Amino acid sequence: MKYWLMKSEPDVYSIDDLAHDGKTMWDGVRNYQARNFMRDQMQTGDLVFFYHSNAEPSGIAGIAKVAGKSYPDPTAFDKKDVHFDPKSKKEAPTWYLVDVAFVQKWKQVLALEEIKKIKGLEGMLLLQKGSRLSVQPVLEKHWKILTRGGRV
DNA sequence: GCCAACGTTGGC
């Protein structure tokens, strides 16, 4: 079992949208590192912090889980989609995604500002200056600290 | 809306 953090702008897709949909395709990721995590390392059942970026406040909004094996991102093949990428061919897809399912919404977003104050999160990717990675692994010890107190 | 930090692109 691995742990992850996935960023989404709530104006585009929020934890409430996921709660409503139950499950969603995590499409549109166009960063190789993020893709590699989804394609090669995510396993069904892995837990995910749903992170609101560019938000008021930015922070962890709840928990989701990986709902299946990775597969090619269909939006890369769709000329009309904003995430269309002519380089990605159906025979050799460039971009992959996983389905993500809703687990829980936290009563309150755990704001980045608060996360920064929590002891024991040294080395967490999210807190590294300039880390824009939208899909990133979370160490189990960091996961445990951040979920302490059952922040449901 | 600003801007620093990145990643990508493309000329050479």
Place this chain on the structure above:
DNA sequence: GCCAACGTTGGC
């Protein structure tokens, strides 16, 4: 293969 220019991310 270098690196400047450009585009994007995301906190503030």
